[in-house]
Amino acid sequence: MAALRPPMKPEIVKKRVCRRFKSQILTPSIGYGNNKKAKHMLSSGFQEFLVHNIKELEVLLMCNKSYCTEIAHNVSSKNHRAIVERAAQIAIRVTNLWGCASKKMNRQTVYVHIVYVLIKT
Helix, strand or coil: CCCCCCCCCCCCCCCCCCCCCCCCCCCCCHHHCCCHHHCCECCCCCEEEEECCHHHHHHHHCCCCCEEEEECCCCCHHHHHHHHHHHHHCCCCECCCCCCCCCCCCHHHHHHHHHHHHHHC
16 A cells, blocks of 8 residues: 655646646645644544553553543454453443444343443442
8 A cells, every 4th residue: 555645736837836826726835734632533532542452451541531442453352342341340432342243242232231341330
């Protein structure tokens, strides 16, 4: 896969765009940058953290108000379920909660199990 490159300014001076004539398309410049505070932020206001096991989930114990987790795609359904249970116990939001539901369990079973874990603790 080719690396994505930023849009480049045209180099040929004969073009109207490069000479910045009126009512032509604008060239990219530094003023069109994004807000740096919103970089890597989801629409929910959380920043995402990729988790492969339960130990990596414990890192977010103190930052659960600003970070949410995404469980990696190569995690088994058994470990996925364990991570979801532990995230429910320590109140960490999981973006791909139903990632393992299509493998061995249905969504209703996962939801009931999470609610049971929350009530139990």
